[in-house]
Amino acid sequence: MIKRILLLIVLISSTSNILGQDRLITKANEKYAEYSFSPAIDIYKKVLDKGYVSPDLLKKLGNSYYFNADYPEASKIYKRLVDDYGDEVSAEDYFRYAQTLRTLGQYDESKAVMSKFTEMTSDDGRASAYKSERDYMAEIAKNSGRYDIGPFEYNSIYSEFAPSFYKKGILFSSDRDTGNLARYRHTWNSKDFLDLYKVNSDSASLNLVTKLDKNLNTRLHESTSASTKDGNITYFTRNNMKDGKYVKDENGVIRLKIFRAVAENGVWVSIEDLPFNSDTYSIAHPALSPDERTLYFASDMPGTYGQSDIFKVAINQDGTFGTPENLGGNINTEARETFPFVSADEILYFASDGHPGLGGLDVFATKIKNRTYNGTIFNVGEPVNSKMDDFTFILDESTKKGYFASNREGGMGEDDIYSLLETKPLEFDCIQRISGTVRDKISSEPLVGATIKVIDENNDEILTAITDANGNYNLQLDCNQGNFVRALMQGYVPSEEYLGKSTGEPMAIDFYLERDTVTAGFGDDLAKLLQLSTIYFDLNKYNIRPDAEIEIQKVIAAMEKYPSLKIQVNSHTDSRGRDSYNLWLSQKRAESTVEYMVSKGIDKERLLGQGYGETRLVNGCDNNTRCTKEQHQLNRRSEFIILE
Template structure:
């Protein structure tokens, strides 16, 4: 009996020792995980799993470690086990990451199922609000795909190259080629591998000659993403928290990232290196880029007030060189996941990488238009082949040459990360403003309609903008050609007319509108000339033949009578007061007959026409017998009217 108790005690003791050992390993792994040292954390978590110990927390951290190291296949397998074995302890974030990893494996059907679960367990998540359906977002991505010709960057190595930025006639980029280490820094924001800044001329003359940007910039820690001002005199770049030759850790033992500034000395060296004043030892600020006017600095950070793991911020650069207060770009851009690596073009298009917006897997590159300092426009996935199932990031683009660069860890690359060059062959629809102009005219008279409204109506039947035609009936509008729009012309007394404009590449469009009157049967006695807005039909002094300039106006009346076959009119002709009354009465009758005969000669049946001369009996001004008037005032009375009889 004593022997059995002794054996039992030994077994219990050994189990306790074993359990203590597992806990010790897990504690060590968690420490590595908390330091963002995911590779050693993975090794320890796997060892614990192999010994039969498993928990929801262990699977979460192991899955995340794979995820942040871009090992998406192992991440998917780990998240699957978490979802299957611990559904009650699987939060929304793990469903989302599981779905993301499945996309990188091109398992879109399973990803669709997991995303449905993600939507089910969350309602206030930015990603849930922007997500439509697997089919919808894949269709949207497909529409933007096929616009780039992509080629490998000729200066890649078997190591890691990423973070290209324009510099003089070439590029600055980040690489660990001198250390031989594969850096995972862009994911963890804290890694033990060393990245340095390099420069190269991106032309054939350089013959592959890559050099470090300068010993004064590169340290024994990380130097990465950079941007240089247009004059080449100021450099902003990312570096680990580094002071007086030593790295600095936060309260959790993490070496954070900071943005530093350097200026070019007269000797051509980068000097006066200093960190920006809004950096912190407690959170990371990284990946700088400048606005086109260089008055705003954009960057990524996990500072307080962030929506997710990293958000994109902006800060004003004041004229005296000081800085404003950093501002979060808001929840249209930023999600609960990762938004990082911003780049702003000369036309205020913001490109950035994200795994929070719907994509093809991993980090994808997205674009949005900055509209008068607002960041509430459509966020568009730039599509394949720039984006793929792995991570795509550090996108830069020259809108004049349509050339650019980005980095990716896709499998066909030489190293862990590779830079790729591209040529944009078709503009992204988000950068699409289409000039629309034209003239609004009367369909019968061809006269321009002054003061007509031309409205842009979207596909939801909401008015987007409008314009009013000028004295020549002309209008000008600028529409968003990333969506379909109706352009509608309308004015009082006319039937509105509209034309649909679908999505386009932004080429200017001319749309002339010819509006029909809502009714021409205005009633017996009305003057058709007024309804058609005709110019007055004038006659020369003491003449009854129709002047050339008046033929145009009579042709408009003829066009109306051809359109409305039941229309009958009476031509009333008038003279001025000069000359004898009897002669003027005869002359006006001749003018009426001349007008009627002209219309008959053009094909109008004589039964539909009458003519009568009134001489000087119906003057329209004070220019009666004995009153002194100018020739211009007298001319106003020498006219013809077209009175509707039926």
């Protein structure tokens, strides 16, 4: 099997049920649990040849082939499992079976199996993706043809993959083991261990391949690297080891870690594993952001969505690291997401077998916007993607040249690197989030139920939204085009904002709508028309409270806007106290309100004040009724009645 599969982070979820006393089954299950798939396959096959079969054996044999990327053999075993033990088949078995069928080009059969998978799962993101992308093959076809690809000059009969830019050349991983007669082999697939190699370049052409020195390469795996632009720092993947010896977890698995190597004058002087590595899960496949302040990687650490997820971690100015963060459920699925790469234009490329693809691992791309990862995810299509595994994609945005690896047919080795030239960039959806509040221009009160319309430059209405109980709205625009955002409310003059093409930064747009003056007339309560809070007074007081000042200011603003507007201030009291006292108190409240407005510039000739005492109670709290303080408060109020 392909060498780089060794470095895919896999979380095997099947259980190890030891059946009977069969020594071979026990031994095979032990190898399977250690991810030693190659010897496990040999033993399981011997058992099958002896006529012993069980659903557990078929599952583990199928998975062993699957994780060794022997998809034809895996497909045969999964088919036997489904045909003979239908009641024992899990959703994950159906998913892997569908994946193997796609690698064989049997897309109709794969769809039928995926339908069974979606029937068995309700909250699995992969099921949702396939339900919503029934025509995903047409979408992939639309994205295809954007790259010209060719062979990599330095492929061999062994595995080459994981290219990364290094100074003016590249680094890559291979099991060719140049110059070493004593080959180390790994029991996952009985192939040689991986080392890092360098291809130098000058202004004319690529030169010979050289193996990195022994400070970086050990007798275990080194792979998937990412270097700073000056080449002085390189992050790379290595098996877990300490003092030159490998370290196993409690299940006998040698996990993966990311190491940082620092060079001085071309010599690697410091190599250290990163502080968030672990002996109990894997951290692998580093990639750097364009500003080299963020490290992306793949891991099966606790909290992953699936078998492996893509994470990021901040690189601080002093070289320390922040806390790793999962990129979230838009990127990561319940399957494998791995091998990230971020281009200079902040496009995240990664390999996945969880998003709809052509088979095996496919390369996907999404635009990073404002440090978020919620944009549309594109399958980059053929010829980069194929029926087999395609992964470790990198691209130089300045030259549009890059590389990727694949185990497709026609290669020299088990994995091969291919060169590529981007001839047509992907057209990413530009999603811009717009939010805001719609308010009355005079009172500044939020308008509930106002309509927000988005109209394109062809004057076509493309979406609408309604303001909530607080007058707020939220919507998303296509920022690849210009849009008009329009706010409408019955009784108000519409308002509109134009937004041109943008890079998608979120925007806040508040609308302040003017009232249609025809809707207000003689005898109307201006406070209600302006949706003001009621003007209340304290018990036995007629001074203007601070909260009342805010509301009266809105009435003043309306009178300033409409110079012909005249109002009468009607003030009231509760029923407590003598009637004559309450009538006097209410008149003082009306006069106090008028005086306040005059002090703010309103002509006294436009104002009248009238006190009504307790004659116009709003809730029946008269002298014969027992009421709470809160109920009495409702009657101590002022109104603003339109006279003209």
